[in-house]
Each structure stands twice: as structure tokens, then as C-alpha cells.
Amino acid sequence: xxxxxxxxxxxxxxxxxxxxxxxxxxxxxxxxxxxxxxxxxxxxxxxxxxxxxxxxxxxxxxxxxxxxxxxxxxxxxxxxxxxxxxxxxxxxxxxxxxxxxxxxxxxxxxxxxxxxxxxxxxxxxxxxxxxxxxxxxxxxxxxxxxxxxxxxxxxxxxxxxxxxxxxxxxxxxxxxxxxxxxxxxxxxxxxxxxxxxxxxxxxxxxxxxxxxxxxxxxxxxxxxxxxxxxxx
Numbered sequence: 001x002x003x004x005x006x007x008x009x010x011x012x013x014x015x016x017x018x019x020x021x022x023x024x025x026x027x028x029x030x031x032x033x034x035x036x037x038x039x040x041x042x043x044x045x046x047x048x049x050x051x052x053x054x055x056x057x058x059x060x061x062x063x064x065x066x067x068x069x070x071x072x073x074x075x076x077x078x079x080x081x082x083x084x085x086x087x088x089x090x091x092x093x094x095x096x097x098x099x100x101x102x103x104x105x106x107x108x109x110x111x112x113x114x115x116x117x118x119x120x121x122x123x124x125x126x127x128x129x130x131x132x133x134x135x136x137x138x139x140x141x142x143x144x145x146x147x148x149x150x151x152x153x154x155x156x157x158x159x160x161x162x163x164x165x166x167x168x169x170x171x172x173x174x175x176x177x178x179x180x181x182x183x184x185x186x187x188x189x190x191x192x193x194x195x196x197x198x199x200x201x202x203x204x205x206x207x208x209x210x211x212x213x214x215x216x217x218x219x220x221x222x223x224x225x226x227x228x229x230x231x232x
Contacts, residue, residue, distance in 0.1 A: 001088055003040065007132040008091070009033060011119045013112055019046045020197045022065050023154040027197065030072075030150055034142035038075040042085065048078055064156050071153040094131065099123065152202075152209075156195040162186040168193060168203065174224040177203060177210055186210070 001008050010028040014021045029036070041047045047065055048057035057078045062070070069076045079085045102123060108114050160168040166185045167174040170193050177186055186205060194202040199215035213221065 001091055002132075003087060004135050005132050006087060006091060007128050008124050011095075011124050013115045013119065015112075017044065017046070019064050019156065022046055023068070023197045026068070027151065027154050030145050030154075034140075034144045035072060035150070036074060036142055038077055039069055040077045040079060040085065040088075043078050043080070047076070067157065068153045068155070072150055091131070095127070098127075151196070152194060152204075155197065157192055159190055159192050162189050162191055164188075169224060170195075170201070172223055173221045175201065175203060175211075175213075175221065180210055182208065 009032060010025040012021060012024055012028075026039075043050055043057055046063060049061040049063060050057050051061075066076055082089050103109070103115060103118065106118055106122070108118050160170070162168055162177065162185075163174075164187055165174075165176075166187055167176050168191060169175075175193065177191075180186075182205075189205065191210070192204045194204060196202075196215075199218055200213060201218040201221075202212040203210045
């Protein structure tokens with residue numbers, strides 16, 4: 001939601017809010033509007049690491065969302081009270097009051113995909129017509145996103161060392177790096193695995209993408225075989 005106008009840029013219904021749903025919302029906003037200067041959120045664990053309950057967020061330990069925002073040059077601001085997020089809290093109350101009623105009127109029941117279509121195609125535009133206000137300045141503060149490189153920031157990223165068989169381990173799977181023109185193999189090289197909100201996977205060596213699997217292809221990757229002695 002825009003802090004100046006209260007316009008909603010992304011609204012997604014999910015089973016549980018987390019890292020991937022945050023990436024989806026950020027991606028929708030950047031794709032539609034461009035890059036923005038700051039992102040103001042609560043201190044949920046997918047946004048910040050807080051060493052002591054109710055205390056200050058850590059500046060040393062960065063979440064995947066925090067890392068992605070830093071890569072994009074977006075300042076991440078932590079809210080320390082509901083009052084500090086007054087505009088968004090008021091919007092949440094309005095949405096929580098109206099949305100169930102609108103779902104019922106549209107006969108959207110028990111189907112997350114249908115609910116998200118309704119949000120995307122009906123509710124968000126209706127909400128913005130009713131509640132968004134005109135900004136004081138007409139000039140947009142968004143910066144055009146240009147190419148799609150920003151999408152490679154909005155994903156889970158972790159470093160791995162390539163095994164002797166030219167594979168890396170990822171969540172119970174072995175990801176095979178195919179032959180590459182830049183070098184015969186990447187054994188013992190540190191690479192970076194990207195997992196995207198839609199389930200796609202990729203492996204990078206520095207800025208170079210070595211391989212990418214679509215969500216469907218990634219779902220069919222074989223499970224890693226146990227490597228310890230005596231395993232069944």
C-alpha cells in the first residue's frame with residue numbers, strides 16, 4: 001500500500017504470510033509501478049530477525065526479504081507499534097470488514113485461486129476508487145524497473161559448494177549443473193541457488209546463470225540419494 005495515497009498495489013490471499021508471499025507482493029508492485037525508495041513493515045520473522053522479543057531488530061542478521069530489498073536499493077524500515085503503522089492498520093480494518101462480505105456476494109467460497117482472481121480483478125480496483133487519495137505531487141517517485149534482473153533478487157538465495165559429481169544439494173534434491181561453455185565443470189566452486197516464489201529454481205555463478213528449471217521441471221527433479229554409509 002502506498003504511504004502517500006493509500007492505494008493498494010498488491011493483495012494476495014495465502015495460507016500463511018511468509019517470505020515467498022512477500023516476494024510475490026513485491027514483484028507485483030515492481031512489475032506494475034517500478035522500484036520504490038523504502039518499504040515499511042512490521043517485525044515479522046520473515047522481515048526481520050529480532051534477538052529479544054519486543055526489542056530492536058538486528059542490523060547484522062538479515063532475512064531473505066531484507067537481503068532482496070538491499071540488493072534492490074530499497075530501504076527497509078521496521079515499525080515498532082501499530083500506531084506507527086496507522087494508515088495500514090486502518091486499511092486492514094476496512095478490508096477485514098468489507099472483504100468477507102464481498103466474497104459472499106460474489107459467491108467465492110473455499111477456493112483460494114478464485115479468491116485471488118476476485119482480489120486482482122475486482123476488489124483492489126474497487127477499494128482504490130473508494131479510498132485512495134490524490135497525491136500532493138503528480139510526479140511519481142517510482143523508478144522504472146527496466147529489464148527483469150530485479151526478479152532474481154526477489155527469491156530465496158543460498159550459497160552452495162558444488163560436489164564432485166558437479167551437483168549441488170537443495171532441500172533434499174540434487175541439482176545437476178549441465179556442461180557450460182565457460183568451464184568444463186564447477187566442482188568445489190561456490191555457486192548460488194535461487195528458489196523463486198512460483199517454485200522455479202536456478203543456479204548462478206557470480207552474475208552468470210548456469211541453469212534454470214521452471215516450476216514444473218523443478219517439481220519433477222529426483223530426490224537426492226542418501227550419501228551416508230548404511231542408509232537404506
